[in-house]
Structure formats: C-alpha cells, structure tokens
Amino acid sequence: MSKRTLIRGGILVTASDTFEADILIAAGKIAQIGIGLIPDDQTEVLDATGCYIIPGGIDPHTHLDMPFGGTVTADDFATGTTAAAFGGTTTIIDFCLTQKGRRLSESLQEWHRKAQGKAVIDYGFHLMIGEMNEQVLEELPQMIEEEGVSSFKVFMAYKNQFQADDGILFQTLQKAKEYGALVMVHAENGDVIDLLVKQALAEGHTAPIHHALTRPSMLEGEATGRAARLAALADSQLYVVHVTCAEAAEQIARMREMGYRIWGETCPQYLTLDQSIMDQPDFEGAKYVWSPPLREKGHQEALWNALQSGQLQTIGSDHCSFNFKGQKDLGKDDFSKIPNGGPVIEDRLSILYSEGVAKGRISLNQWVDLCSTRASKLFGLFPQKGTLAVGTDADIVIFDPSVTRVISAETHHMNVDYSAFEGMQVQGCPVTVLCRGEYVVRDRQYIGNAGAGKYVKRNKYDAGAPIPPRQPVTAIHGGRN
Numbered sequence: 159m160s161k162r163t164l165i166r167g168g169i170l171v172t173a174s175d176t177f178e179a180d181i182l183i184a185a186g187k188i189a190q191i192g193i194g195l196i197p198d199d200q201t202e203v204l205d206a207t208g209c210y211i212i213p214g215g216i217d218p219h220t221h222l223d224m225p226f227g228g229t230v231t232a233d234d235f236a237t238g239t240t241a242a243a244f245g246g247t248t249t250i251i252d253f254c255l256t257q258k259g260r261r262l263s264e265s266l267q268e269w270h271r272k273a274q275g276k277a278v279i280d281y282g283f284h285l286m287i288g289e290m291n292e293q294v295l296e297e298l299p300q301m302i303e304e305e306g307v308s309s310f311k312v313f314m315a316y317k318n319q320f321q322a323d324d325g326i327l328f329q330t331l332q333k334a335k336e337y338g339a340l341v342m343v344h345a346e347n348g349d350v351i352d353l354l355v356k357q358a359l360a361e362g363h364t365a366p367i368h369h370a371l372t373r374p375s376m377l378e379g380e381a382t383g384r385a386a387r388l389a390a391l392a393d394s395q396l397y398v399v400h401v402t403c404a405e406a407a408e409q410i411a412r413m414r415e416m417g418y419r420i421w422g423e424t425c426p427q428y429l430t431l432d433q434s435i436m437d438q439p440d441f442e443g444a445k446y447v448w449s450p451p452l453r454e455k456g457h458q459e460a461l462w463n464a465l466q467s468g469q470l471q472t473i474g475s476d477h478c479s480f481n482f483k484g485q486k487d488l489g490k491d492d493f494s495k496i497p498n499g500g501p502v503i504e505d506r507l508s509i510l511y512s513e514g515v516a517k518g519r520i521s522l523n524q525w526v527d528l529c530s531t532r533a534s535k536l537f538g539l540f541p542q543k544g545t546l547a548v549g550t551d552a553d554i555v556i557f558d559p560s561v562t563r564v565i566s567a568e569t570h571h572m573n574v575d576y577s578a579f580e581g582m583q584v585q586g587c588p589v590t591v592l593c594r595g596e597y598v599v600r601d602r603q604y605i606g607n608a609g610a611g612k613y614v615k616r617n618k619y620d621a622g623a624p625i626p627p628r629q630p631v632t633a634i635h636g637g638r639n
C-alpha cells in the first residue's frame with residue numbers, strides 16, 4: 159500500500175476558504191478532506207493543532223545558477239530550492255536565459271541539467287526571448303506544446319545584455335496570443351537608463367545609491383504602460399514582473415480597468431525596504447541593488463493598496479543571490495558593475511504573512527492567492543498545484559502563526575553571506591513542508607532529497623473567467639507618462 163499521511167487538527171486556508179478539517183494524503187495526492195477522518199494503522203498521523211494548512215507556495219520568479227554581471231548566482235538548484243522549502247515554497251518557476259543565435263531548445267536543456275539531481279521541490283521554466291527570427295518562430299510552439307514552457311520573458315532593460323526592442327516584444331505578444339502563452343516583461347526603459355548611468359559615472363558618482371538614482375520610477379511607469387499598450391494592440395496577455403512603484407501599478411490598474419489581460423507581480427523587498435538603505439557607508443548599499451531599484455517609502459503604500467484591491471496579483475521573490483564579499487564587490491568602484499539582485503526565496507511567505515496578514519493589510523485567503531494560487535492559474539499549473547482539493551498534488555505547508563522569529567544570515571538556508579532582511583522580526587513560520595506528499599522540511603528540520611524535485615510541464619495560458627468588455631485601443635490615452 160502507498161504511503162498515507164493524515165494531517166489533523168489544522169485550519170485549512172485556500173484562496174477562497176478558511177475551515178477546520180483533516181486532510182489525508184495518499185500516493186502523493188490529497189485523497190480526502192473532512193472532519194474527523196479516521197486513520198488506518200498504516201497511516202501516519204500528524205498533529206497540526208493551532209496551525210494553518212496551506213497549499214505549498216509557488217514562486218513564479220527565481221534565478222538559480224544564473225550567470226549575471228560577470229559572475230554566477232550564489233544559489234544553485236540545490237541550495238536555492240532547499241531554502242525555498244524552508245520558506246514554505248514547493249514549486250518554483252525559474253528563468254531560463256537564452257542567447258542570440260542559439261536554439262531555444264539548447265538553452266532549455268542547459269537549464270534542465272542545472273536542476274536535475276539537485277532540486278528538492280518541483281520546478282518549471284520560463285524562457286527568455288531576446289531575438290525574433292525564423293528559428294525562434296519555429297521553436298516557440300514546440301516549447302509550449304512539447305516542453306511545457308507556457309511563459310516567455312522579455313527584458314526591456316539591461317541594454318547590450320538582455321534587452322529586446324519593442325518589435326521583439328510585440329511579436330512575442332502576438333505569438334503568445336496565437337499559441338497560448340503568457341508574456342512576462344521586466345519593464346524599465348533600458349535606453350534612457352543606459353544614458354543616465356553613463357552620465358552619472360562621468361560625473362564621478364560611483365556609489366551604490368546611484369544605481370537607484372539612475373533608474374527613476376517614471377522610467378518603470380513608462381515601460382510598463384508601453385508594454386501594456388503593446389499587449390492590448392496584440393490582443394494578448396502580459397505579466398509585469400517585480401513592480402516597484404506607484405507609476406507602474408497605476409498603469410497596470412488602468413489597463414485592467416479597461417478589460418485588458420494585464421497582470422502584475424511585486425516582491426517582499428519592495429513592500430518592506432526603501433531606497434535610503436542603499437545610501438550607507440562601506441559599500442553596504444550594494445547588498446540592496448536590485449533592478450528596478452528600491453523606491454522611496456511612499457511607494458510601499460501604493461503597492462500594498464494594489465495588492466489589496468487586486469490590481470497586483472502575485473508575489474515573486476525574484477531571488478537572485480550574490481555574496482557581498484567576492485560578488486557584490488565587483489562594483490566597488492562603479493555601481494553599474496554590482497551584480498543586480500538579492501536573496502529572498504526563503505522569506506517570501508513569512509514576510510507576506512507577517513507584514514500583510516498579521517498587520518491587517520491583506521486577508522489569509524489573499525495571502526494564499528498571492529503566494530500560490532494565482533501563480534498556479536496564470537502559469538498553467540492549476541489545479542494540479544496551488545490549492546487544497548481532492549486529487550491535487552499534496553504540496554502542503556503547515557504554518558504556525560504563533561511562532562515569532564528574527565530573520566538573519568546566521569540562520570537562513572540560502573547560500574549567501576548576508577540577509578537583505580537582517581534583524582526583521584516576523585510573525586509566523588512554515589514548520590513542516592511536503593511536496594507531493596513527501597516531507598522536505600519537518601518540524602523545521604530538512605529531511606528532503608536532492609533530485610526529488612520534478613520538472614513540471616505547464617499547461618497553456620488560459621484566460622479563465624471572461625473578462626469585461628473592453629474599449630477600443632484607440633480610446634487609451636497616455637497618463638502621467
């Protein structure tokens with residue numbers, strides 16, 4: 159008989175409901191949900207009294223084992239997914255980088271090799287589109303139909319590195335509409351940023367804070383609005399990653415109100431840290447170099463409001479870790495050489511619970527939706543993952559809301575020498591984490607296996623519920639940007 163586990167006494171929380179029930183796991187799936195389920199003598203019983211039982215977190219935005227800025231991220235698929243599991247995440251969707259002139263399938267195979275034998279939780283891949291030509295056009299439908307890659311990423315920034323032009327973005331949107339994929343954008347105006355960076359360096363501004371000062375929020379708002387309008391014109395769907403500011407959130411809200419299929423993600427760092435932290439002595443600010451950058455504190459309220467009202471729908475970690483010593487210091491004399499990104503994969507659910515639910519900004523159900531269910535739906539994983547229902551994968555987190563802990567590099571599981579949230583006290587903690595019914599973390603101890611994580615082929619993008627009637631594209635006027 160296959161392994162059976164009964165989780166008893168907890169409070170189940172999904173994106174829509176909160177209720178007391180037991181949950182029986184058999185053969186890696188949820189077999190039964192009900193009150194007073196009786197175990198047979200082959201069934202292990204787990205007491206979850208006082209805890210929330212939630213669907214495993216789905217992190218739609220990670221960068222593991224990724225080359226960037228002359229170095230490679232500190233976390234690979236072993237350390238990164240282990241840390242993710244400690245943080246209550248059971249599935250990640252990582253970004254597969256591509257190169258001009260190289261087949262998409264070769265890049266995808268390279269990312270499979272990085273993950274195989276290492277991942278401790280399940281994973282999928284988004285695919286970067288950096289060029290558009292006969293070969294790419296030929297491979298795109300295969301990626302969706304055969305490889306289960308139903309989301310493509312286009313960078314509007316990182317000039318001379320990853321940046322694609324508007325024509326490439328537009329064609330990607332058209333093809334995504336045709337074949338059933340979701341287009342993701344890093345929305346910043348890379349051309350203008352490149353110019354501002356050159357000007358700042360020429361004036362002798364080399365410190366980390368100038369990373370933020372040369373990437374103003376207006377340029378994120380402008381690029382977000384531009385990408386959203388291109389998506390509208392292509393009658394396609396767009397997901398804006400790592401939204402940091404009021405200007406970008408407003409653009410998304412406005413287009414959504416007109417009925418367009420525009421989705422937005424923000425990250426824990428933009429909700430809790432602000433730009434002032436980058437202006438510290440001894441190069442400390444380099445720890446907080448993200449693109450887009452941290453913003454002035456006022457933007458945080460705009461982001462929380464957008465999460466509350468549903469104008470932003472998901473929380474990604476954008477985990478992209480580099481050690482302070484030996485990696486971030488590549489930019490000691492030039493902020494533009496600091497590798498961009500930070501360690502967040504382990505703290506995503508905890509920060510959102512503590513700063514969101516415990517402080518009354520979002521509901522328990524919104525928390526689950528933001529950290530799991532919505533990403534599952536948008537990225538073709540639903541209903542296999544992202545909810546608690548009979549027949550779904552038993553990706554389950556037992557979350558104890560009564561535990562208080564302090565985030566620190568001393569205790570985290572990410573392979574990086576600092577924490578971006580050092581000293582932050584958080585309420586609530588994932589204590590036990592199962593992926594497809596197997597323990598990865600039990601009572602805050604790792605008992606998973608490298609290689610136990612499986613690649614998940616994702617379904618095509620499905621618009622889901624009908625969207626309201628829209629105005630013709632000619633009725634859309636630019637706003638502040």
Ligand SMILES: NC(=O)NCCC(=O)O
Nearest residue numbers: 344448449476478498499
């Ligand atoms: N966000 C960041 O600074 N680094 C990761 C790469 C990206 O998402 O732009």
Ligand SMILES: [Zn+2]
Nearest residue numbers: 344400449450
């Ligand atoms: Zn980005």
Ligand SMILES: [Zn+2]
Nearest residue numbers: 219221476478
């Ligand atoms: Zn990213």
